[in-house]
Amino acid sequence: MQTLTVDLGDRSYPIHIGAGLLARGDLIVPHLAQKRVMVVTNTTVAPLYLAQLTATLEGAGVQVASVVLPDGEAYKTWETLNLIFDALLTERAERKTTLIALGGGVIGDMTGFAAACYQRGVPFIQIPTTLLSQVDSSVGGKTGINHPLGKNMIGAFYQPKAVLADTDTLKTLPPRELSAGLAEVIKYGLIWDAEFLGWLEANMEKLRALDPVAIAHAIYRSCEIKAQVVAQDEREGGLRAILNLGHTFGHAIETGMGYGNWLHGEAVAAGMVLAAQTSQRLGWIAEADVARTRTLIRAAGLPDVAPDLGFEKYLEYMGHDKKVEGGKMRFVLLKKLGEAVITGDVPHDVLSGVLARPH
């Protein structure tokens, strides 16, 4: 097991990464204000891991209640969130009751937001069970739900007390979702660390085969990079926006194709190719860099060609993104491989060249 500390002053917390962590009550109990928890999970994860986690916690003398939500981004809504509140109030959960998120990003986001709001704030612990949530939701404190008019439009910045990334849970993850998680891993290399990018190129096969040493390193380094960025900009004023490489385009893809048809990671992968192409047209990176990016994305089992939504639709869907400021779109692009840059200065013809007919 490796442990990384996310350094946020009095809200610092550990991320434990390794195999067999669902059996480690000793990693959870020290963070409980009261030996009472509410586990929030979904219909896919519950049959796989809820009994095991419950046994671990009860073995450590913790009173466990649970609520099982329907699975999927389509349920990242107020109605589903309210099922958590219903359960908490029915159980008469108190301010010291800890919520535990057991599942992927949707469960993490909703549980974190429920924890931020229930009685104006109760503690929570994350046990992400997908690669995407292990490398993304583990760090940053972003929680929330979708609104019919936009993704993640309602939420809070709220930090967990601890994160347990059990790499064993990835064994039950469908390969398509593993690939989606690898999109975010690749992102960290692209925006921050050319050496890590090279390591990913050399180890992509091992990662897809869930080699335990390789996968733990990929998670550790991804969380480490994200933590470095977030520590410098917790509330998303500036630098943190680089974490959105591929996301402005990706959100447009997800919206345009209908939530849930493209996985978030798939949309981000294709979005990162669009960002690389835009960066190349601006003269910042070479054709060969774009090609290298696409090769790695394909090696991870991800799409490297964005859907053709039409240029106007792309602009419309991107306009609703949170990265809009003063009515002007801002883009996260690549100055070189391993270094991101944020800019509002993308000429219309460059943008239309990339988006009018993605290729």
Added chain:
Amino acid sequence: MQTLTVDLGDRSYPIHIGAGLLARGDLIVPHLAQKRVMVVTNTTVAPLYLAQLTATLEGAGVQVASVVLPDGEAYKTWETLNLIFDALLTERAERKTTLIALGGGVIGDMTGFAAACYQRGVPFIQIPTTLLSQVDSSVGGKTGINHPLGKNMIGAFYQPKAVLADTDTLKTLPPRELSAGLAEVIKYGLIWDAEFLGWLEANMEKLRALDPVAIAHAIYRSCEIKAQVVAQDEREGGLRAILNLGHTFGHAIETGMGYGNWLHGEAVAAGMVLAAQTSQRLGWIAEADVARTRTLIRAAGLPDVAPDLGFEKYLEYMGHDKKVEGGKMRFVLLKKLGEAVITGDVPHDVLSGVLARPH
């Protein structure tokens, strides 16, 4: 105009108190990150003050959108909150768009919570138009909505950038609501300041007649006391609980009688009498202190006898209150007039003596 600063480090903000403040764009504009606001108000307040506030803001070059919610505690729900999100998203409000709450406590609580959640946090300014909200919601950062299973169960601690308490708006307040506000004013005297309590006894008639000097002083001193308490305990770990004098009983009364039938201030007034009676039975205050409390409450036009819900119902409704900890009820009582104390040690027979048949 008087100005009080609520001292919360980098989240400090001013409360301006006085007549004619709705005309003072200069008190608002310096707090805007962008000259764009969304005013949130309700069907009662909009016809009275929305045009005036809009004119003031537009006169200062601010782009104003507004959303008018149905009026009343019954609408302090997710469905109504969502009308604010709908408006923000339809207007494509950005992260620097400021929300302005124009109305009473319900508007303030919902607008503050919407601001806390929209895109994970946008700025907001409060313009409370009832006495209750001027002396209560102005300080403390509590925002939220009700859940069918409990009041204020979902929310956030979130501070405004500024508060404008325009005493002119009290002229259109129904006398019953003015009295409800006075219940909270009396509470500050009871828990913190015997001298202020004496001043209230001497000036109650002036306050009910809205004497401008008297009412401004009452608001100022109430906010000052609340700010002193909150500054010592922003997230409600300990001391802050004394602000709930009468509220645990009051919540039970509101629940038992059905939300909205007793005004919050009326329930708190009767609840403070129950707290005083409990304190007297514990030997902390004298019969004469209870009588003095009741006289002042009656002089403010408030009920000094709680409804007879039955002892068991009182216990049941109080059990859902947020002041429950470790399954044990905790009470805010009076050590003497002007000094509150928090205790979990109230013998069953003392409680039943007060609650079994309130008198």
